[in-house]
Amino acid sequence: MLNLLKHNANSRKIIKEGYSLLLVSHVNELRQESLEYLDGFVVDTDSVLHAREILMHIRTQDNIQTSLLPIFINSVYKLPQEIVIHSDGLIELTQLGSYMQRVVTITKRIQKVTAPKLVAHDTLIQFKTLAYSYTRNVDIQPKPSRKSYIGYEFPFISLFYKDTEVVPLLQNLEKAKQLNYLSFRLEDYVHLCKGCSGNYLNFRECCPKCDSIDIKAHDMVHHFVCAHVAPEKDFKVEDGLECPKCDKHLRHIGIDYDKPSTIYSCNTCSHEFQNARMNALCLDCGTENELDELLEKAVGSYMITQKGEQLLFESKKNYISGNVTSIDKGSLSLNLFKIILNQEVQRIKSTNGHSIFAKIEFQNDELQLLNVDVKKALIKEIGDIIKSYLREADILSAERFNKYYLMLPETKENQLERLENIQYNLSKLLSDNLADTEQIIKIVTHKIQPTDAIQQYFA
Numbered sequence: 080m081l082n083l084l085k086h087n088a089n090s091r092k093i094i095k096e097g098y099s100l101l102l103v104s105h106v107n108e109l110r111q112e113s114l115e116y117l118d119g120f121v122v123d124t125d126s127v128l129h130a131r132e133i134l135m136h137i138r139t140q141d142n143i144q145t146s147l148l149p150i151f152i153n154s155v156y157k158l159p160q161e162i163v164i165h166s167d168g169l170i171e172l173t174q175l176g177s178y179m180q181r182v183v184t185i186t187k188r189i190q191k192v193t194a195p196k197l198v199a200h201d202t203l204i205q206f207k208t209l210a211y212s213y214t215r216n217v218d219i220q221p222k223p224s225r226k227s228y229i230g231y232e233f234p235f236i237s238l239f240y241k242d243t244e245v246v247p248l249l250q251n252l253e254k255a256k257q258l259n260y261l262s263f264r265l266e267d268y269v270h271l272c273k274g275c276s277g278n279y280l281n282f283r284e285c286c287p288k289c290d291s292i293d294i295k296a297h298d299m300v301h302h303f304v305c306a307h308v309a310p311e312k313d314f315k316v317e318d319g320l321e322c323p324k325c326d327k328h329l330r331h332i333g334i335d336y337d338k339p340s341t342i343y344s345c346n347t348c349s350h351e352f353q354n355a356r357m358n359a360l361c362l363d364c365g366t367e368n369e370l371d372e373l374l375e376k377a378v379g380s381y382m383i384t385q386k387g388e389q390l391l392f393e394s395k396k397n398y399i400s401g402n403v404t405s406i407d408k409g410s411l412s413l414n415l416f417k418i419i420l421n422q423e424v425q426r427i428k429s430t431n432g433h434s435i436f437a438k439i440e441f442q443n444d445e446l447q448l449l450n451v452d453v454k455k456a457l458i459k460e461i462g463d464i465i466k467s468y469l470r471e472a473d474i475l476s477a478e479r480f481n482k483y484y485l486m487l488p489e490t491k492e493n494q495l496e497r498l499e500n501i502q503y504n505l506s507k508l509l510s511d512n513l514a515d516t517e518q519i520i521k522i523v524t525h526k527i528q529p530t531d532a533i534q535q536y537f538a
């Protein structure tokens with residue numbers, strides 16, 4: 080018997096065989112629940128937007144166990160494939176008992192997964208993807224999707240990347256493969272625009288001289304009697320074909336003449352040529368690509384390996400597969416930074432000490448256009464500059480390539496010369512490298528008070 084318990088107007092739970100599934104029709108319902116106490120979810124809406132928001136909210140939870148919980152879709156609603164692939168399938172609420180074994184299997188496997196500590200964002204996505212493959216015992220198999228930039232969407236992991244970030248997604252899967260955490264089975268090659276990495280391409284023949292697409296193909300005619308060879312248009316007369324060299328009438332192909340090849344003529348520059356050039360126009364960004372300029376990427380299915388499973392069960396590790404943590408780089412992940420900052424507030428409350436919180440931020444449209452790898456390198460370079468002026472006890476964290484946080488223990492408001500040095504040198508570095516435009520570096524400081532809530536620092 081199905082028990083539907085209504086705790087309030089916006090919360091619905093299904094209790095079956097001791098397991099609790101939450102019916103969700105809008106993402107706001109999730110924000111009113113303690114998700115870690117649930118065993119799964121049922122998406123109960125016919126809205127593609129709401130369904131995707133629900134999936135995103137659950138799968139991107141910081142708590143790995145919560146992010147891996149089973150998500151089903153009410154079979155009453157006919158949601159498109161690009162939504163269904165990120166779920167654990169359709170479910171009929173009237174026959175819930177037949178689905179409970181899958182819930183039990185997934186939740187038991189989730190309990191075996193040990194959450195990693197202090198890892199970079201891409202590494203955490205990689206770990207979660209391994210855990211998803213393990214807990215479901217399934218391949219991460221690409222599904223055709225016209226809405227995807229590469230024509231394929233991957234279950235689970237695609238939720239963590241924007242539509243334009245398909246190359247970083249593939250690179251992350253490739254890293255896991257190289258580390259032998261995932262095995263790979265090739266299914267297709269995709270060819271992507273050099274400008275935006277999209278595959279919405281229009282392949283066109285064009286003139287090799289002026290690149291015009293206004294070209295026309297003409298059959299070449301070979302007259303057997305006099306051996307004259309010319310485009311068919313030179314032979315055409317009102318009542319058929321006539322050789323322009325010997326004036327004989329050509330009646331039967333294969334007897335009087337044949338057509339050995341084709342020649343092109345350009346209606347723009349009048350150039351004649353044997354072989355047209357093939358270009359690919361990107362319909363997303365308008366970039367014209369020669370064929371050898373297209374990015375070729377392998378697409379296939381990924382399955383967790385034994386080494387990948389062992390990784391999921393390891394505990395008390397500060398890194399995954401040799402990926403150096405932010406601590407090793409001399410700065411902290413944002414989550415750890417917040418924990419230490421909260422401890423500093425408590426310390427000041429008991430000691431009446433003096434510490435400063437600082438936020439360093441700048442805005443530049445030119446830097447926003449950089450790709451992910453370049454932004455990562457920029458974070459490291461800027462971080463190195465900032466750290467060169469810090470004291471040994473100072474703590475640094477980077478949220479983005481253009482936003483950094485500092486905690487300066489035992490520092491008073493009249494002891495901030497190092498921030499002035501950081502501001503001057505960062506401004507000079509960026510201004511000298513960005514088309515001679517003066518770059519403004521904004522630094523906001525706040526004396527840490529014993530009554531502070533750390534959320535106010537990051538608002």
